Amino acid sequence: MIETCAIIAFxxxxxxxxxxxxxLEKTLNFSYRHIREIxxxxxxxxxxxxxxxxxxxxxxxEIASTKKSLTEIASEYGFDSYDTFTRxxxxxxxxxxxxxxxxxxxxxxxxxxxxIYAPAILNLDNSKLALPxxxxxxxxxxxxxxxxxxxxxxxxxxxxxxxxxxxxxxxxFPMCLQAVLNYMGQxxxxxxxxxxxxxxxRLRWKESGWDLAAVDxxxxxxxxxxxxxxxxxxxxxxxxxxxxxxxxKDDFISFIKSEIDGGRPIxxxxxxxxxxxxxxxxxxxxxxxxxxxxxxxxxxxxAKGLTFDESGYFICSNWWENTEAIMSIGEExxxxxxxxxxxxxxxxxLTAETIDVYNGKYCSYLGGQKAYSAWADAMxxxxxxxxxxxxxxxxxxxxxxxxxxxxxxxxxxxxxxxIDRLGEENPGISKECKKCAEYFRAAADCITKMQALIKxxxxxxxxxxxxxxxxxxxxxxxxxxxxxxxxxxxxxxxxIIAKM
Numbered sequence: 001m002i003e004t005c006a007i008i009a010f011x012x013x014x015x016x017x018x019x020x021x022x023x024l025e026k027t028l029n030f031s032y033r034h035i036r037e038i039x040x041x042x043x044x045x046x047x048x049x050x051x052x053x054x055x056x057x058x059x060x061x062e063i064a065s066t067k068k069s070l071t072e073i074a075s076e077y078g079f080d081s082y083d084t085f086t087r088x089x090x091x092x093x094x095x096x097x098x099x100x101x102x103x104x105x106x107x108x109x110x111x112x113x114x115x116i117y118a119p120a121i122l123n124l125d126n127s128k129l130a131l132p133x134x135x136x137x138x139x140x141x142x143x144x145x146x147x148x149x150x151x152x153x154x155x156x157x158x159x160x161x162x163x164x165x166x167x168x169x170x171x172x173f174p175m176c177l178q179a180v181l182n183y184m185g186q187x188x189x190x191x192x193x194x195x196x197x198x199x200x201x202r203l204r205w206k207e208s209g210w211d212l213a214a215v216d217x218x219x220x221x222x223x224x225x226x227x228x229x230x231x232x233x234x235x236x237x238x239x240x241x242x243x244x245x246x247x248x249k250d251d252f253i254s255f256i257k258s259e260i261d262g263g264r265p266i267x268x269x270x271x272x273x274x275x276x277x278x279x280x281x282x283x284x285x286x287x288x289x290x291x292x293x294x295x296x297x298x299x300x301x302x303a304k305g306l307t308f309d310e311s312g313y314f315i316c317s318n319w320w321e322n323t324e325a326i327m328s329i330g331e332e333x334x335x336x337x338x339x340x341x342x343x344x345x346x347x348x349x350l351t352a353e354t355i356d357v358y359n360g361k362y363c364s365y366l367g368g369q370k371a372y373s374a375w376a377d378a379m380x381x382x383x384x385x386x387x388x389x390x391x392x393x394x395x396x397x398x399x400x401x402x403x404x405x406x407x408x409x410x411x412x413x414x415x416x417x418x419i420d421r422l423g424e425e426n427p428g429i430s431k432e433c434k435k436c437a438e439y440f441r442a443a444a445d446c447i448t449k450m451q452a453l454i455k456x457x458x459x460x461x462x463x464x465x466x467x468x469x470x471x472x473x474x475x476x477x478x479x480x481x482x483x484x485x486x487x488x489x490x491x492x493x494x495x496i497i498a499k500m
Contacts, residue, residue, distance in 0.1 A: 061119030151282030173277035196234030215403035238330030253287035372483035385467035409447030439489035446482035
């Protein structure tokens, strides 16, 4: 995945230039032949076709949003002549560039790879670039069933962005659980699931250094399935979890068919993209093909083999290789968890110094105040960001940095939101809740300031910016400030628990 992201980042940063493949080889430390092969294997698109497609997407964005002439745009993006540009544009879009401005196509920015947002035609559905229309399901609560298939329409879409509650949502499992419960008639606030699962209070940093898996919700507790168990318990639902190591593909298919036939979507880890939560909303071919929502279904590096239903659901036939677990959600809603139990768990997560997770093998993570210190130390080490560091490694470290900011930024924002509501509902602890929420919110604000310093996503520009010593010095200062705010939030939370 990192290699593909690095290739995409390299191309997007130089989309107006004639790409120098010698520079690409040097930047990624791979031969051009290997780069082409790995890109084709991961995306099912040739590198040369992708480059032309990205140039055309950027040109289309310019046509729609600027007053530049078509010849000027063609020249800027390196087309030898206007005729060459016109032919390439029509092959890709289906109409001439002169016809595009007054067409029904909509241009904007979308995620083209993990953490990379770039110009795209948002409603282009006839391109080999695999950038489909991913519209909301417009067939409300309709079930289509045949002898070998069953599809539940009307399950809310999950995606990174502003969702049901109007705030930015970034953690897949709480998003998926909220969407499935919504479909099943139970409206639960996202912040409640974030708190119940423990995601609102996590920061994990691997003792041995940079680790892209640290953000995985399964690394919050020693038992990797504990976030799911606690969440289902908190919303009053019975559940069942099948894990790949203990179950066969036939077991998975039987389980999926039983739940979907019963009108209940399931949550899966994987199916499309990394082993993060997704929603299975249906099956075809007697269970050999699955449909649903994944937060990664429109990412280039995970597009191979995917097609899409008219509703926007992904259609995936090679799901078994990429699925680690599936979870059912009981039909009936029962009693929810006492608030004090949720807060005691939160305090444990904020103060636990080391978490030894067993998920097939043991992995040790730092937590609480120690995680902040290790994060700051890693950012302070100039050796991690030298000028000779390969782009793919810089991008990987930037991704780890972004993951840490998401854990704290999103997590503490929703922790503050939950604690605020708790104070409003319980006048006897309202003062303490207000103070605790202020500390959590202050920690989240430090993350906002860090992100402003980088001014980017997970692309090359942001990775290079993160390598800048001055920027990192400011970031380390903000990490330590957030650490202090969180220590005060923990003390305030302890006081709230004592008064309950």
